Amino acid sequence: MKSPLKKAVSYVLAAVLVFCATGCWDRVEINHRFFVLALAVDKFEYSEAEEKKGEEEQQGQNGVQQPADSRRNRLVVSVVAPNVGLLRSEGAIISEEMKFPVSTVGPNIHEAITQLNTRLNGRIFFGHVKVILVGENLLSDRRLFMETIDELERDHEIGRNIDFVAVKGDAKDALFIKPIEEPIVGTYLELVFQQRKTGRFHERKLGEIITSIHEIGGALIPRLIVGESEFKVAGSSVIKHHKHLAWLGELETRAAQWIDGMAGEGTVSVEMQDIWVSFEMTGLKRSMEVARDDDGNIYLDIPITVEGEIAGYIYQIHRDVMDEKFIEEVETAIGREMTMQCTEVMNKIKDEFGVDIWGIGDHIRKFHPEIWLDVKDNWEEVLPDIRANISVLVNVRRIGIIK
Amino acid sequence: MDNQEKITSNQLIAIMISLLIGIGILTLPRTVTEEAGPDGWLLVLAGGIIVIIISVVISRLGIMFPNQTVVEYGSTVLSKPLGILFSLGFFVYFVFFCSFEARVLAEVTKQLLLDRTPTEVIVGTLLLISTYLVRKDLATIGRMGEMIVPVFIIVPFLFLSAAIPGMDLTNLLPFMGTSPVRFLAGLGTIVTSYLGFETLLLFQPVMNRPRDAAKAMSVALGVVTVSYILAVIASVSIFGVYEIQRLTWPTFTMFRAIKIPGAFLENVHGVIMAIWVITVYMTLSIFFFAAVTVMGRLVKVREHAFTVLPLAFIIYFLAMVPDNIAVLYEYLDMFSIYLGVPFGFIFPLVIYITARIRRMGTEKKGGGKDEKSLEEGS
Numbered sequence: 001m002k003s004p005l006k007k008a009v010s011y012v013l014a015a016v017l018v019f020c021a022t023g024c025w026d027r028v029e030i031n032h033r034f035f036v037l038a039l040a041v042d043k044f045e046y047s048e049a050e051e052k053k054g055e056e057e058q059q060g061q062n063g064v065q066q067p068a069d070s071r072r073n074r075l076v077v078s079v080v081a082p083n084v085g086l087l088r089s090e091g092a093i094i095s096e097e098m099k100f101p102v103s104t105v106g107p108n109i110h111e112a113i114t115q116l117n118t119r120l121n122g123r124i125f126f127g128h129v130k131v132i133l134v135g136e137n138l139l140s141d142r143r144l145f146m147e148t149i150d151e152l153e154r155d156h157e158i159g160r161n162i163d164f165v166a167v168k169g170d171a172k173d174a175l176f177i178k179p180i181e182e183p184i185v186g187t188y189l190e191l192v193f194q195q196r197k198t199g200r201f202h203e204r205k206l207g208e209i210i211t212s213i214h215e216i217g218g219a220l221i222p223r224l225i226v227g228e229s230e231f232k233v234a235g236s237s238v239i240k241h242h243k244h245l246a247w248l249g250e251l252e253t254r255a256a257q258w259i260d261g262m263a264g265e266g267t268v269s270v271e272m273q274d275i276w277v278s279f280e281m282t283g284l285k286r287s288m289e290v291a292r293d294d295d296g297n298i299y300l301d302i303p304i305t306v307e308g309e310i311a312g313y314i315y316q317i318h319r320d321v322m323d324e325k326f327i328e329e330v331e332t333a334i335g336r337e338m339t340m341q342c343t344e345v346m347n348k349i350k351d352e353f354g355v356d357i358w359g360i361g362d363h364i365r366k367f368h369p370e371i372w373l374d375v376k377d378n379w380e381e382v383l384p385d386i387r388a389n390i391s392v393l394v395n396v397r398r399i400g401i402i403k
Numbered sequence: 404m405d406n407q408e409k410i411t412s413n414q415l416i417a418i419m420i421s422l423l424i425g426i427g428i429l430t431l432p433r434t435v436t437e438e439a440g441p442d443g444w445l446l447v448l449a450g451g452i453i454v455i456i457i458s459v460v461i462s463r464l465g466i467m468f469p470n471q472t473v474v475e476y477g478s479t480v481l482s483k484p485l486g487i488l489f490s491l492g493f494f495v496y497f498v499f500f501c502s503f504e505a506r507v508l509a510e511v512t513k514q515l516l517l518d519r520t521p522t523e524v525i526v527g528t529l530l531l532i533s534t535y536l537v538r539k540d541l542a543t544i545g546r547m548g549e550m551i552v553p554v555f556i557i558v559p560f561l562f563l564s565a566a567i568p569g570m571d572l573t574n575l576l577p578f579m580g581t582s583p584v585r586f587l588a589g590l591g592t593i594v595t596s597y598l599g600f601e602t603l604l605l606f607q608p609v610m611n612r613p614r615d616a617a618k619a620m621s622v623a624l625g626v627v628t629v630s631y632i633l634a635v636i637a638s639v640s641i642f643g644v645y646e647i648q649r650l651t652w653p654t655f656t657m658f659r660a661i662k663i664p665g666a667f668l669e670n671v672h673g674v675i676m677a678i679w680v681i682t683v684y685m686t687l688s689i690f691f692f693a694a695v696t697v698m699g700r701l702v703k704v705r706e707h708a709f710t711v712l713p714l715a716f717i718i719y720f721l722a723m724v725p726d727n728i729a730v731l732y733e734y735l736d737m738f739s740i741y742l743g744v745p746f747g748f749i750f751p752l753v754i755y756i757t758a759r760i761r762r763m764g765t766e767k768k769g770g771g772k773d774e775k776s777l778e779e780g781s
Contacts, residue, residue, distance in 0.1 A: 025517065025519040025520040026516075026518055156514060160660040161661070207642075214646055215643065362643075365577070366441075367577070
């Protein structure tokens with residue numbers, strides 16, 4: 001057998017092991033976590049009227065400081081978390097509320113979150129954030145917007161595959177309203193993005209948007225419009241030189257996505273001899289051809305091929321839809337309409353705004369490195385001079401279940 | 404130590420794969436992209452080929468001096484004082500490598516997983532568990548490797564397949580756009596990602612069939628090269644050549660960007676993190692074992708187990724030296740270039756060439772006249 005000393009040592013080691021192998025510094029009970037589903041960031045703008053209004057709103061929370069006009073108060077950060085207690089509504093007394101939205105001001109997101117942590121009974125956790133909303137005013141402030149994006153990308157809890165939307169107005173509002181369908185804007189938006197392929201918002205995730213902003217200083221961010229009790233995701237914000245430049249309407253956004261080879265599931269309507277024909281797209285393909293002539297002019301050719309079916313015409317009084325000639329006419333008309341929309345948005349974004357959201361420069365760098373070598377240093381001046389030609393080829397494959 | 408259990412070829416393959424895949428794979432996509440842009444994966448391929456060649460040379464040494472490690476034949480070939488100096492250098496090199504592995508693991512887990520656990524505890528527990536494995540012999544490590552390697556080869560690539568729709572392979576264009584000078588300069592950096600293969604200098608005599616070493620090394624390095632290339636291609640095609648250069652650990656961030664469709668797991672990076680921690684644990688343990696082996700062979704002890712724990716303390720304190728992550732990676736770069744390249748690439752070649760010039764070893768092929776010993780050798 002072992003000597004008493006050895007025995008003693010092994011007992012001590014076993015005792016040490018108990019302390020070493022149990023417990024964990026980072027253990028947090030699930031009900032002590034505040035699972036943020038949506039994070040809204042706005043620029044703080046001081047106004048006395050708002051301060052008064054704020055006081056009234058927050059009467060229930062005594063001792064909460066009202067935001068003052070201080071150098072430190074730069075951002076309004078709001079988060080919303082579901083009432084996890086409701087999911088197993090038994091036992092403890094729990095609040096009836098479906099969600100807990102809270103908001104505070106601070107110099108940056110993380111400091112604001114620390115402040116929120118002093119008010120909440122749980123630790124704020126970003127690992128399940130579904131959507132990040134930024135207000136219009138923040139987007140227009142280059143410096144604050146860049147700070148915000150850096151903080152979002154640097155934080156390891158926030159994933160890159162979450163949604164990122166620009167809110168017309170204050171992003172905070174989106175968290176506080178009570179929508180009809182789904183109480184929390186985070187999960188609501190996630191479902192909107194997943195299921196409704198309307199093409200009317202730019203389907204890009206946080207990671208892709210940030211990458212685009214880093215690479216070209218610009219991007220399209222989906223726009224969220226907040227109503228009384230509902231949301232709408234439509235249109236987009238054009239970012240140039242790291243800040244908001246202009247809003248893009250729904251149809252323009254859709255056309256911009258066609259040029260990008262996305263949004264192949266929308267509906268296009270066109271008027272043919274006083275009768276509206278609607279065409280439902282089922283697929284869209286796009287390619288990009290770049291060529292340079294001897295004078296150094298760069299030509300960009302974007303052929304788009306679309307497939308789909310006729311979804312509506314007019315009942316019996318006009319022509320037979322199941323007719324090759326008629327289908328050809330529809331194809332031409334839809335093609336013309338789409339080409340027009342695309343060309344318009346191409347002119348607006350490429351020439352007027354000068355933002356390379358379609359990665360034209362990227363395409364040239366990848367497929368024509370010799371051209372890129374010449375233009376990369378003054379790409380911004382070159383971009384509007386590129387002669388773009390968009391052509392849409394429409395294939396109507398089906399006409400629905402009546403002739 | 405000569406009476407320890409022998410390892411099979413498969414175990415050597417498992418040891419090498421789990422040894423080479425460690426802290427390097429996290430930053431690899433970034434470093435190769437910084438060096439060669441979209442051609443980074445070609446750099447990885449070229450590096451892999453170079454390393455396979457060197458490891459074949461090392462395996463020749465093992466055949467020339469059967470049942471000897473570099474500690475013994477180093478002294479024979481280079482003269483005793485030089486040989487001892489060289490072995491001591493090897494020891495220091497392995498110890499440093501261990502502490503880098505431990506510290507990088509601590510930094511990564513602290514950043515991504517264990518926010519509030521002290522670095523000291525992460526490094527300490529890792530080293531203690533490692534000590535447990537290193538006290539045993541190489542065959543034990545080999546069996547451990549055989550169990551683990553399939554998991555950490557298959558699982559990450561299964562997850563990665565979920566990211567295929569989000570990959571844009573045109574990000575790898577333009578093909579061969581890097582200037583040859585820059586490519587060659589990058590080669591110097593990339594080969595350090597393969598460091599660890601030089602432990603063959605120590606492990607070959609423990610094989611039951613040392614002659615198979617070259618074949619086993621080629622398989623292992625082939626697997627590692629393919630894994631590296633896939634990691635680079637996947638992350639470059641997901642992030643693009645510009646964004647990837649901003650990411651500290653692109654390989655992890657890539658898994659952060661993956662969403663498995665319809666899975667109950669929202670974030671797969673937890674699983675990846677767990678697997679990666681095991682690979683680093685294996686890397687650390689094998690380097691640790693290599694350090695212990697060099698020491699044991701040098702002072703000719705029969706049993707190496709008692710040296711393990713004191714060495715763990717040294718590794719621990721070395722791991723605590725860098726102040727922050729920037730300093731850590733700076734030290735790691737310096738280490739790879741000033742210690743890694745000499746011990747991994749230059750010294751084995753020097754020994755081999757000297758041995759050939761001095762016509763040492765059992766398999767004298769110099770001049771091709773000694774057919775008898777050639778037959779014995781084959």
